[in-house]
Amino acid sequence: MTVTQIIADLRVDDLDEARRFYVDGLGLTEQPLGLDWVTRFVDPGTGAAVQVLTRDATAPEDPAASVKVDDVHATYASLRQAGYEIVHPLTTEPWGVVRFFVRTPDGTVLNIVQHHT
Template structure:
């Protein structure tokens, strides 16, 4: 019996070095629709790709570097990661804590500016995994 239940991939996040060039590539070349993003305290863009969101973060002093890199050297919530939607990220956190599983925690539950709840972990190879639930 699993500890929690993942519903789907919620979004993919990439750290980029130039938002204008990235906007051109994802919107003008690939045809993705730019969508509003919460009022984070760092620059970025969000695009809709079918049912999945693509989040771009402009590289900054608290993010990982733009491009391909080794996540174990820069564990951060503002770096390359993928997110799974779960019914309740806070409850998922509680279940993971109660499970006794040995976890690499990057960030316990926190609220996004729009009220969504996020938990960040690292998988066994250091890939950053987010568990996300919609705002209530």
């Protein structure tokens, strides 16, 4: 398993208000994800990114960060075998990802994700 990217997931009440801040205030470019509850803002020059969400569409908790991996199934098996709490089961989501949520030892919830290949 290789981690390919980590993106902070920030909980917001209003996506339009967040959009104004990240685009108009910080000068980031919106990278819409095609979903009404989450969007991403990116600096095109550096690739630095942040996601904002009003709530997760299918999981019982909102993640603090999304960790993209090259093999989500192996990562899931490894973390389960190590005894970490799986907060949201390994799921193929209709928006094109396979993911699960895991709780870190300090209680942070991470979205472990891989795009369909």
